[in-house]
Amino acid sequence: MFNVSFDGDTFPLSDVQENPARYVKRLERAKVTPGYAVCLCETDIAPLQLVIRRYGSLLHLAGWPDDGHRHKRGCAFYKDPNAAKPAGGGDSTAAIMATPAGLIVRLDVSLTLRETTSGSRGSPAQSSDRTSRRSASLLAFLQTLWSEAGLNQWTGLGTVRHWGLCNAMLLAEAGTALINGADAQKVLHIMRRFDEADRAAINAEFDAFIARLTIDDQGATHRGLVIGEINEIAPTQYGHALSLRQSARKYYAGSTLIDHASRAYRHAWGALGDRAARVVALPLVERTPKGHLKLIDLAAMLCSSTFIPCDSIHEVAMANRLVAEHRDFLKPLRMAPDDAMLPDFVLRDTDTPTHIEVYGMNGLASYEARKEQKRALRLARRVPAIEWNVDREALSAIRLPRVGAKRVAAT
Structure with missing residues (x-):
């Protein structure tokens, strides 16, 4: 519906977002000269500049800071000037703060654990803050990222939203984020939409992220966060295995963690397998010495068929109806x-x-x-x-x- 321009040519925005691997070389050239892409959603004003941002092995487009209100309503880069204030506002002790430079997040989970002199796991390594800051749950972070990306709203244009678009909009917000003091790119992997033609590249990109989850020379264990849509949770000999729709990789967890998650996120858990709904997960993982991925913690968020966050399966039904009838609406998140x-x-x-x-x-x-x-x-x-x-x-x-x-x- 909307087009963008870079490297001397014009392309459908939806294709650039859904298939970022096709445009890597052209975006690399545009990132050098002139240093930006342009959005052509508005025809009555000069083309609006877009940031070209690298995340992992790919490049993605993001809206220019403080320019979102100038885009046409329905454009992926549009920001409602009447929307709620950014997370954290001016509170320097907030667990999640939205700043002009990006999100600053302090989670209530540890992304790095250090060994004590006795060989047992000791206190988590955290970023040093001059002021005492609160911490956010995995679910609060997932909801904030969804809200900042505008994925909790619908403009009434179209009736479909695929994971490829979600990936692009999330990366636009997470690209410059700091999570527990670390660059998001080092600790957060947002799964790409699976495409058989890009299977090797997708797997290589994910393997490169997982390879960083090691025990370093100082004895610190590095963990990672992953965002994707749950495909299945199946019992195993020792507990359960979780898989995401975007990858065949298994994440292994004990029964205690899965039982807790099923209670904490009961509406999301109850919707698994329901074709009218989607369940997005944010697992915290470690890599075992044998290379397996171990689930340390997990958040699950129930969504409609177009990834609008919902609090119950009945809200899913309402959201699906609103989308089908091309209504313009917002799902306020309970933050x-x-x-x-x-x-x-x-x-x-x-x-x-x-x-x-x-x-x-x-x-x-x-x-x-x-x-x-x-x-x-x-x-x-x-x-x-x-x-x-x-x-x-x-x-x-x-x-x-x-x-x-x-x-x-x-x-």
């Missing part, structure tokens, strides 16, 4: 507990933004109290809302408001 009116979705194509609530825990006292509190706040603030009580109504019976006149005129 702001101070937001007393946080809805499940926000329709952005109505004249006044409309909240959507999916009620699936009816009867629970605390849930009912929270429901009434949010209703009262919306009434006081005159915020329109659509409610779906999953126990009483079929999703098809829910009437969504019409697209607003302003949005119709704009399209």
Whole structure:
């Protein structure tokens, strides 16, 4: 739908994002001269410059800093100027901070472990902070990365989003990130979309990342983070093996970790195998002396068929319907507990933004109290809302408001 230009030619943005290996040489030349690519999404203004950024063996396009609002709505580089403030804001003690130079993340897991003099594993090696900073869970980091990449929203253009686009948008945000003081490229591997023609290159790139997960000369064990879509979790003789759709590589875990994950991420776990949903994983892994990948920790995030994050399988159904009907909407992620009116979705194509609530825990006292509190706040603030009580109504019976006149005129 949108085109980009570099190395003296014009290309569909979707193809550049889905098939980055095809454009390595041309992007390498453009990175030298003139030093950037351009986005052609807007025809009424001068072409907008794009950053050409290397991550691993490939090069990717990212939006120019503070330029996102100038891109056309629906372009992968568009940033909503009315969206929530960046993670962390100006709080220097926040676990995740979005800065002009990129995300700065402090996780509550250790990416490096050092041996003590007795040979046992000692304290984790952490980056030194002048101020005491909080730490974030793996799930909080995954949600933040999703939000910063704009993958928690839909503009109503098209009905499909493949992993290749997710990979490109995530890399655009993670390319300059610091995670526990280390460059993201050294500790985070975002799986590429699998393509049989690129099998050797994809495997070589992943093997190069895994090769860095070693015990160094100082006795420190280096771990890594991987982002991909879960394909299967199968029992083994000693526990379980997890695999991702983008690679046949197995990640081995004991039953204790898998049992904990199944409880901590029960909605995601319950959706495994459901073709209407997707489950994205963020494993923390070590490489064993025999070269196997051992799961140390794991976060799992339930998503719709187009990778919109969801909190339940009923939200998946609603998100899938909104996409199928070409609605423009946002899925607010629950990283702001101070937001007393946080809805499940926000329709952005109505004249006044409309909240959507999916009620699936009816009867629970605390849930009912929270429901009434949010209703009262919306009434006081005159915020329109659509409610779906999953126990009483079929999703098809829910009437969504019409697209607003302003949005119709704009399209």
